[in-house]
Amino acid sequence: MKYIDEFRNAELTQKYATAIAQLVTCPWTIMEICGGQTHSIVKYGLDTLLPDKVTLIHGPGCPVCVTPTEAIDRAIAIAALPNVILCSFGDMLRVPGTEKDLLSVKAKGGDIRILYSPLDALKIARENPDREVVFFGVGFETTAPATAMTVYQAAQQQIPNFSLLVSHVLVPPAIEAILSAPNCQVQGFLLAGHVCTVMGYTQYEPIAQKYRVPLVVTGFEPVDILQGLYLCLKQLESGRATVENQYQRSVQKQGNVTAQTLIDRVFEPVARQWRGIGEIPASGLALRSPYQRYDAQLRFAEKLQQFTPSFPETKTPERCISGSILRGFKKPHDCPEFGKTCTPEHPLGAPMVSSEGACAAYYRYRDLSYATRDRTVSGGDEPGEQGKQGKQGEQGEQSSVTSYQQYTTNH
Structure with a gap:
């Protein structure tokens, strides 16, 4: 299949892995967003195909995972109200709030519906004019245009019983927050290709210049990722710090200007809390004044005062280290609850819930035997702690290549 099979080619993947091994002379730490x-x-x-000098850490690039507990609690409070239909994406139903999740509200009779497009919420609102229909909108810039279009259409069609509980977040401020953190160890970034498809990548150029870090727009297939790593490492080895585009088959420098215009028309940047991280200035989206009549948080303000508790935004179960995982200080295998009391069926934290969460990925694809071999950036929660890097012998490297070749042959 064109644009897929060639980017899963095992031989080409190994060539890039070899090229990276030949290129690297210094230890480097790169974060994929x-x-x-x-x-x-x-x-x-x-x-496992990379040389020991290259350390990959996982960034806060899962929108479900970084949705703050406070936002989940608001959604739970609204969903529990009579005469309300709450709509959202499927992953959101199992993300833990302070005491429960949306799925438990649904089990007790709450009308919660899973949608694949926010525009479907307008159809539900038209079909149920005597009920309040609330869409719980989450995601990065990738999903923001569809949410913006939904609000815009609600205004154009004058649908009074629709509202939006918005929790969209933006990537560039998060990268700046990571780079501004004390003792930040990230030296380069792989940018999210789908976000850049919408937004382009000009907004990342000031970040590259200010912090002297390379940023490479990267796709999602094996060859994409190793190409992106190669370009990033090549910059690091040569002392350059610019924005490059590996994902040229999908991303243009200016992005989708029409989508950007729609986002800017409906939303404005605001400070936003990120689960496990805290507040990041100008990292979220809120409805602009002409559309605030569709703001569910304002529409249900009186009810939310009764239901929404006050608590620290980084609060999670004490035994859950999801905050450290989201900040890149820990790997999932560093958590003593991973695969034991914390599983996709019974998650303690959001990274085990979402299909894009790091913990869910490790649980699905990597058993606990990898725990002793993972390259962990930090041995503790503090950014300044430098963990020990695991080493892979030639036999381990070869088995990884063989495993990858077998996987691509069978899929």
């Missing part, structure tokens, strides 16, 4: 890239890295064992 997107949860989809994390899944590909773990699924295909791409990190």
